[in-house]
Amino acid sequence: xxxxxxxxxxxxxxxxxxxxxxxxxxxxxxxxxxxxxxxxxxxxxxxxxxxxxxxxxxxxxxxxxxxxxxxxxxxxxxxxxxxxxxxxxxxxxxxxxxxxxxxxxxxxxxxxxxxxxxxxxxxxxxxxxxxxxxxxxxxxxxxxxxxxxxxxxxxxxxxxxxxxxxxxxxxxxxxxxxxxxxxxxxxxxxxxxxxxxxxxxxxxxxxxxxxxxxxxxxxxxxxxxxxxxxxxxxxxxxxxxxxxxxxxxxxxxxxxxxxxxxxxxxxxxxxxxxxxxxxxxxxxxxxxxxxxxxxxxxxxxxxxxxxxxxxxxxxxxxxxxxxxxxxxxxxxxxxxxxxxxxxxxxxxxxxxxxxxxxxxxxxxxxxxxxxxxxxxxxxxxxxxxxxxxxxxxxxxxxxxxxxxxxxxxxxxxxxxxxxxxxxxxxxxxxxxxxxxxxxxxxxxxxxxxxxxxxxxxxxxxxxxxxxxxxxxxxxxxxxxxxxxxxxxxxxxxxxxxxxxxxxxxxxxxxxxxxxxxxxxxxxx
RNA sequence: GGGUGAUUGGCCUAGCUCGGUUAUGGCAGCGGACUUUUAAUCCGCUGGUCGGGGGUUCGAAUCCCUCAUCACCCGCCA
Numbered sequence: 088x089x090x091x092x093x094x095x096x097x098x099x100x101x102x103x104x105x106x107x108x109x110x111x112x113x114x115x116x117x118x119x120x121x122x123x124x125x126x127x128x129x130x131x132x133x134x135x136x137x138x139x140x141x142x143x144x145x146x147x148x149x150x151x152x153x154x155x156x157x158x159x160x161x162x163x164x165x166x167x168x169x170x171x172x173x174x175x176x177x178x179x180x181x182x183x184x185x186x187x188x189x190x191x192x193x194x195x196x197x198x199x200x201x202x203x204x205x206x207x208x209x210x211x212x213x214x215x216x217x218x219x220x221x222x223x224x225x226x227x228x229x230x231x232x233x234x235x236x237x238x239x240x241x242x243x244x245x246x247x248x249x250x251x252x253x254x255x256x257x258x259x260x261x262x263x264x265x266x267x268x269x270x271x272x273x274x275x276x277x278x279x280x281x282x283x284x285x286x287x288x289x290x291x292x293x294x295x296x297x298x299x300x301x302x303x304x305x306x307x308x309x310x311x312x313x314x315x316x317x318x319x320x321x322x323x324x325x326x327x328x329x330x331x332x333x334x335x336x337x338x339x340x341x342x343x344x345x346x347x348x349x350x351x352x353x354x355x356x357x358x359x360x361x362x363x364x365x366x367x368x369x370x371x372x373x374x375x376x377x378x379x380x381x382x383x384x385x386x387x388x389x390x391x392x393x394x395x396x397x398x399x400x401x402x403x404x405x406x407x408x409x410x411x412x413x414x415x416x417x418x419x420x421x422x423x424x425x426x427x428x429x430x431x432x433x434x435x436x437x438x439x440x441x442x443x444x445x446x447x448x449x450x451x452x453x454x455x456x457x458x459x460x461x462x463x464x465x466x467x468x469x470x471x472x473x474x475x476x477x478x479x480x481x482x483x484x485x486x487x488x489x490x491x492x493x494x495x496x497x498x499x500x501x502x503x504x505x506x507x508x509x510x511x512x513x514x515x516x517x518x519x520x521x522x523x524x525x526x527x528x529x530x531x532x533x534x535x536x537x538x539x540x541x542x543x544x545x546x547x548x549x550x551x552x553x554x555x556x557x558x559x560x561x562x563x564x565x566x567x568x569x570x571x572x573x574x575x576x577x578x579x580x581x582x583x584x585x586x587x588x589x590x591x592x593x594x595x596x597x598x599x600x601x602x603x604x605x606x607x608x609x610x611x
Numbered sequence: 612g613g614g615u616g617a618u619u620g621g622c623c624u625a626g627c628u629c630g631g632u633u634a635u636g637g638c639a640g641c642g643g644a645c646u647u648u649u650a651a652u653c654c655g656c657u658g659g660u661c662g663g664g665g666g667u668u669c670g671a672a673u674c675c676c677u678c679a680u681c682a683c684c685c686g687c688c689a
Contacts, residue, residue, distance in 0.1 A: 168647095183649080185647075204639085205639080240639075306688085351688045471689095479689080483689075562688085
């Protein structure tokens with residue numbers, strides 16, 4: 088015979104009063120199944136349309152005498168003498184159940200109210216009705232405890248404790264349909280991304296998480312050890328190299344949505360593991376990928392925004408996904424550095440234009456010396472690990488002057504070649520590569536290349552990265568000789584695209600922390 | 612990596628600056644009242660020794676040391 092003390096010995100937080108109730112139920116305490124309506128929101132709407140306030144479905148000659156069964160978590164219990172109100176909360180919304188002492192009988196009524204507490208899972212069988220105040224309800228004929236909560240329901244409206252909110256995600260999710268909606272909409276977004284890719288003929292392929300060599304991005308990896316092979320292995324930092332090897336093998340359009348791992352610090356936009364979508368299409372370049380990117384975002388926005396491409400943010404600004412902007416990196420630096428003190432200083436030094444106050448055109452990197460760039464970066468305390476290179480300096484100028492200002496969906500194109508070793512040179516300017524990044528709300532959301540498929544150029548790019556590693560850039564990836572070998576067998580021309588799904592969800596839902604879109608975020 | 616602040620019953624919280632009789636209030640819980648509530652309301656009750664350890668003192672939630680956990684800011688993360 089189990090006692091309250093037995094339970095408390097292993098579940099110290101358990102409320103003795105609730106444990107007593109469970110033990111008294113004996114074998115009936117934890118039932119196995121319950122058939123119930125799936126959609127309480129729809130049922131609530133239906134009852135509202137069917138009945139007038141105060142009208143009950145068990146009255147003789149009622150419009151609808153249909154019986155219903157509903158189930159959910161008991162969110163609130165309100166007694167008022169011989170009548171009691173239960174808020175039964177399903178995943179997406181709640182429906183009220185009403186217990187009437189005259190109808191149920193004293194014993195059943197008192198027993199049900201005593202047994203149930205907020206937080207319990209409950210099943211209700213009864214008829215449709217509306218309360219005198221008009222609330223659509225189920226008039227309870229039978230009440231079943233489906234599962235007891237042994238600890239009190241925590242109300243985060245008053246208990247704003249981050250340890251509870253993020254350390255125990257179920258506590259946060261229990262707070263109501265709104266708390267769960269983010270995860271529901273996140274699922275919608277990834278579903279739409281997958282559907283859109285599938286429709287365009289992209290094949291969902293399995294790729295390894297554990298790798299002998301990591302690559303495809305600049306990041307510090309997590310390491311682990313394989314006992315079977317007695318060697319250090321790495322958790323992938325991107326999906327890029329594996330997917331491209333499949334292009335070599337003859338798969339023409341491939342994608343993967345899954346986690347990538349980066350051993351870096353945690354903040355509002357970075358989690359050590361995050362969900363990355365990457366896709367590659369043979370015979371495409373970055374222009375084709377821009378069109379695909381637009382489509383992916385437009386379909387996702389439409390899916391969560393009632394079909395509209397004008398997405399209103401919490402601060403009132405409208406993001407217009409109907410019209411994506413395009414700007415080169417150099418032009419972005421120029422237009423967004425206009426009238427900054429740095430631009431005024433530079434133009435004055437070079438005596439390039441008659442200077443009125445606040446009239447400086449932006450920085451024109453093609454006219455700037457390396458010294459000019461380094462001076463300005465130094466003024467902004469920007470350090471380039473592994474040493475200065477002109478292209479990296481230009482990329483830093485973009486970060487300093489332009490990145491945060493790109494609110495509307497904007498493709499920034501044609502980066503300096505030093506920024507990436509995996510991208511084809513620009514067909515019109517060898518100092519650039521055919522790359523774009525999509526910026527929305529000041530954050531990077533997508534990254535795409537006309538993929539480099541010349542094995543010799545790839546090998547050389549790898550050795551330049553190695554040089555940077557030796558010079559102190561601990562995020563420069565090592566050479567992946569296996570990848571060079573793959574390219575030597577011939578990879579078709581291809582476009583590639585990567586999208587950080589967590590950030591995409593954040594932006595589309597108007598949230599400002601990655602913790603809010605992850606059910607299990609890492610805490611610092 | 613640096614700095615600041617916090618830790619009081621299941622949850623939130625007062626008290627701590629200028630140490631002193633049985634540690635404040637709310638939510639939840641338990642009991643009672645009420646047949647139409649919407650975080651219902653009203654009355655009563657149970658529950659904590661104040662994050663762990665050490666020290667100062669006649670006496671510490673209140674002062675000191677230490678450990679732990681957490682938060683915030685800065686740095687780092689194209």
